[in-house]
């Protein structure tokens with residue numbers, strides 16, 4: 453059974469990817485430093501698949517711990533690397549934490565990976581690298597612009613580090629996956645999004661408002677040049693996103709050509725406005741959401757949604773779940789907490 457390392461594997465996308473890897477017969481070892489995830493997620497994964505992944509509580513910023521880990525797990529067939537900080541606004545306030553936690557960890561992991569036999573690496577990237585794209589839908593050929601936040605910059609630099617390694621290493625193979633907006637939860641409601649503190653992202657804020665943990669959703673801006681005045685994003689169901697990671701991993705495991713760096717946009721190809729997301733939530737939950745339109749949030753792009761052709765024709769992957777499916781799963785998850 454191929455053993456795969458998932459760093460940040462107790463996080464939102466990581467945990468859903470562990471489930472899909474186990475569903476496909478992979479043996480999974482999870483590293484997480486529990487800075488933004490709960491150890492109880494292991495129970496959630498096991499309750500879905502019946503298999504408890506191997507788990508090591510480890511902070512990838514500690515180089516000696518990383519070296520020791522890879523000495524014990526030199527038989528890994530691949531790595532899916534999620535471990536990173538991911539809050540755009542927070543990254544502006546504490547940039548050095550982001551550069552250390554998102555980039556030192558990547559370099560330490562890649563250095564140890566390059567000492568073992570199988571060097572297949574999937575990198576968790578983001579559509580943030582495009583900033584406000586000049587053309588929509590956004591293709592992989594769209595120019596990567598100066599990042600609007602240190603978080604976005606760490607994703608751009610991370611991809612460059614990986615690309616540079618691909619050019620010189622004859623065993624290293626990598627794929628970067630540029631997510632649009634991951635939302636939802638597992639249909640069993642055993643795992644889902646667990647934001648610490650006040651949610652920065654739209655969907656957990658919606659479900660927490662509906663459940664009564666928040667008084668009211670603030671819609672950041674109603675005067676954008678869009679049909680209903682609110683920002684447009686490409687909201688992708690987290691289970692669809694998790695499945696894309698397994699498809700990309702299998703592509704690397706089967707591939708013979710090293711020195712080959714690929715990257716894919718992962719989205720539905722459909723843009724939804726903030727008000728459309730609210731309408732979807734109200735439709736699937738039967739609840740009326742308490743919200744008000746307020747000033748714009750600094751740094752927001754007006755509209756972003758993916759061109760899905762490359763992932764469809766080269767990866768052979770496309771989304772299957774709708775916005776309503778994702779909002780329903782998010783709501784079931786919130787009610788289970």
Ligand code: WQD
Pocket residue numbers: 538539540578579580631632633634652653654655657669670671672673683684685726749752
């Ligand atoms: C979506 C829309 C907000 C909260 C970021 C990162 C991206 C990824 C996902 C990590 C925007 C509006 C939000 C609220 C609102 N992160 N909104 N009220 O900013 O598109 O993407 O998170 O991987 O890399 O850039 O996601 O959910 O914060 O915002 O009106 O309380 O919802 O203005 O238009 P975003 P988001």
